[in-house]
Amino acid sequence: MAEDTAMIDDDAAKEVTLMYGREEDLDEKYPNRPNNLHKTLPFHSLFTELFNPLLDTQKKNRPAASRRRAGPHGASNLSPVEARRNIIERFIAKWRKEVGNDFYPAMRLVIPEKDRDRAMYGLKEKAIAKLLIRVTKINKDSEDAKLMVNWKLPGQLHKASSSTAGDFAGRCYEVLAKRPIRNEVGDMSIAEVNNTLDQLSQVGAEDQQYKIFLRFYRRMNPEELTWLIRIILRQMKIGATEKTFLDIWHPDAETLFNISSNLRRICWELYDPKVRLGGEDSGITLMQCFQPQLAAFQKQVGSFEKMVAKLSPTPEDDSFWIEEKLDGERMQLHMVEDPDVPGGTRFSFWSRKAKDYCYLYGKHFDGEEAGALTRFIKSAFSPNVKSIILDGEMITWDMDVDHIVGFGTLKTAAISEKENKTGTDTGQRPLLRVFDCLYLNGRDLTPYTLRDRRNALNSAVKGVHRRLEVHPYKEAHSHTEIEPELRKVVAEASEGLVLKSPRSRYRLNDRNDDWMKVKPEYMSEFGESLDCVVVGGYFGSGHRGGAHSSFLCGLLVNKNAKEGDPEYEKCFSFFKVGGGFSREDYAAIRGRTEGKWKDWDQRRPPPIVELGGHVENRQHERPDQWIRPSDSVVLECKAASVESSDKFRMAITLRFPRFKQLRTDKRWDQALSISEFMELKDSVEREHSEKEKEFKIEQSRRKKARTTKKPLVVAGTSTSTDVLSTPYAGPQSGLFDGLTFYLMTDQLHPTKLAKPALEALVKAHGGAIVQRDSAAQPLIVVADKRLVKVSSLEKRATTNIVKPLWIHDCIRQAEADADAENSAPYLLPFEPNRHMFYLLDADELDLEAHVDEHGDAYARDISDVAEMRAILNAMPTKFETTFNRDMFVAQLDDHGRPLTNLKSYMFSHAKFAFADCDDCAWQVDAQLARNRIRFAGGAVVDKGESGVTHLVVPEGGARDGGMDGDGSGLARVVGVGWVRKCWEEGTRVDEERWQWG
Structure with a gap:
């Protein structure tokens, strides 16, 4: 061991088990790891003593959630680089002094993007916003809820919100600061936060994530929660890179990280700055991940x-x-x-x-x-x-x-x-x-x-x-x-x-x-320059937060249309451009379009701007705001090529579009139209074969793979002798009459079932089968594994996808109702977690109404013991706090059930004083009696202290034992024999019989 384990206090030992598991297993796997002698620092020390001071060294304005200064750190004449190094060195020195040499618990929170031991949380900004809305119990349609969900947009009602646009954690701070459970910093240690984040990384259900966020919310103030969100998103931006931290921690830390990608190794193998890596330890190692070389940007x-x-x-x-x-x-x-x-x-x-x-x-x-x-x-x-x-x-x-x-x-x-x-x-x-x-x-x-x-x-x-x-x-x-x-x-x-x-x-x-x-x-002059009108804007994040960072450009449908004509100003979306702009370019565009932007309403999109997607729901590449072409500007852009894309209304888009300049000399109606672009496209295609023209339309990569198509086989209809016989699908019914099913994959859960057998099951109960995404209504799309065609359907976000388990649940419930002679069979409503493989956001709330808060369905009987056990395990326990022994005993006393007949409680509420006696044998008996009294819940006090209930004296000794104070008249006088008899019986015995023995 690196330190004497006998010096480790109980809190530190408990934290080791909390974070890493059984200490014996750790010692076997990492025999030379450092030990922390004391409990880890409070979580709030990370930002009061490290993050906030580091941000103070930056010249630019700090985020709203981190404006509270932690006091002076370092001399004012230090350069920002020196000041940052001083802050980090001071924090590490404090950790070594007050905690120990195991800096890994702090390191993985300081540079979470480099922590490979903890799995990804599967949480992005909108998912966290949804959890915080539940935790704080605010209306999802309120302004604060919208501010968190639409964190890239500047606030409409709160002036402070504009400064946090594009900064999700900062926007959360604004909302949380209005409704904190606590104003002072919480009591969670760095070890506790790590352990809870480990739990968060291992759960997938939203209800489980909600419980963990609720725990954080109850134990942290808004600033702590804000930094916690940054850690979860792995977006710290504290003004110091991981290379700075690694270099200050140990001269060889960066080298070891490059060959191992392992923060744990860096903290546990290089905890002593005086011990350097040997030459044989500085090279890559088989079966250990290294940090690869990267190509430089120009x-x-x-x-x-x-x-x-x-x-x-x-x-x-x-x-x-x-x-x-x-x-x-x-x-x-x-x-x-x-x-x-x-x-x-x-x-x-x-x-x-x-x-x-x-x-x-x-x-x-x-x-x-x-x-x-x-x-x-x-x-x-x-x-x-x-x-x-x-x-x-x-x-x-x-x-x-x-x-x-x-x-x-x-x-x-x-x-x-x-x-x-x-x-x-x-x-x-x-x-x-x-x-x-x-x-x-x-x-x-x-x-x-x-x-x-x-x-x-x-x-x-x-x-x-x-x-x-x-x-x-x-x-x-x-x-x-x-x-x-x-x-x-x-x-x-x-x-x-x-x-x-x-x-x-x-x-x-x-x-x-x-x-x-x-x-x-x-490439020099590669690609034609295109002058297109801006019809939409997208808000940025980070330093571009609160303003448009990229723009949607369109092609005019009809340049000759007059005002009042339906095609007047109408545009088809063509490409999205965000590269090549300077600060001055953004300012010029903002100055010419200020006050002319309108928020995009998904339910009522503007008729003059058509996006890509299906006719029923054209929402692909939806901008945050839109603008009328007559109020807009014309951008000159260039591109490498043109490629087909269903993301834009034109069905083609620019590949690698890049902004060149703002065309202040052109009016909106002089921008490129659809017909003009198609003429340009045809001209380029004709000339390319002769001169290898720079502007190249991407040729279609997908060719016909086979000259003949496989015959379409619908389960139960094929007469081919090559088709295996369909397995028996159970008794027939009309349960699925009028429904059309598109079964995309085999069934995997809870048991495996081939797609033909699943199709036969549906047909046996009255359902129709199709082999593609058709317009049939109502169409139920079923899948149980994410094949390419399933992912493609998810990306289009036009329909829900159901698991095959729903089919089985409907059949099982119908059979149960028939056995019970209930009413006619009915189709079960979808349950979000059990039945949905892919769920549209718009339908999520409706489906959540089909189950209670614990996931138990209202319309379906529980299928088996495993499901019952899962529901019960998800329910909260009655007592969430730790057991309080004294409070429990007091509560029993209040209800007339004292525990004096239990050995470990029989002397509770009693105070014992011992008389003075020089007899050695009696002193030995008296010491044994003191130990028994303390174990049984009693208190041993000095003579003369108020409230003494029992005075222990030698046999034949004075009854007052030399007591003074107000205890002499109230205390019962007993001998050590009475204490011994109580101990043997396991309960208090009558004092009168044993007071002298």
């Missing part, structure tokens, strides 16, 4: 020649590499031979943010833990590879069109492929494109050059087609070779390029000029 657009110069070419070697920048998720793969696991090989997958993806992509080649990738890549490595670490990008590949798909489909494709036991070469799947090898057969390769690492990669990895592939690159020697490559990848709808120096070593957690991103906007 903040100022410069020539390709200057970019190539930064790659440090030499006269002997002027080469650089050009790689396609992939639209996926950065992923590191660790692989090691392990004879104790299925397949003999163990894998680990981590994202750039150190999220463990083994559950998705697999831990082994075979067995239950073979995932969406590992069971397909047995032949990907050379036979001599025993251990390896690969750096690459996980992307989604569509086998039907043989092309990469957007990043947003990756997780859905991986889940679908995880269930693909046959390895079918159709549909979408995850594909790992590897571009670096950092560890091979026990050797760390990061100190070697990229060229050497690539040679190692090529010798170690053979690859598996469309599963795990080595990412190709082009070796170039002149800056003139960049632009043709960029045109090529942009034409194929890629993000851009990455330029790399083959002479560079791998630098963990660093952006430098060895790797540089090249995106389409860096």
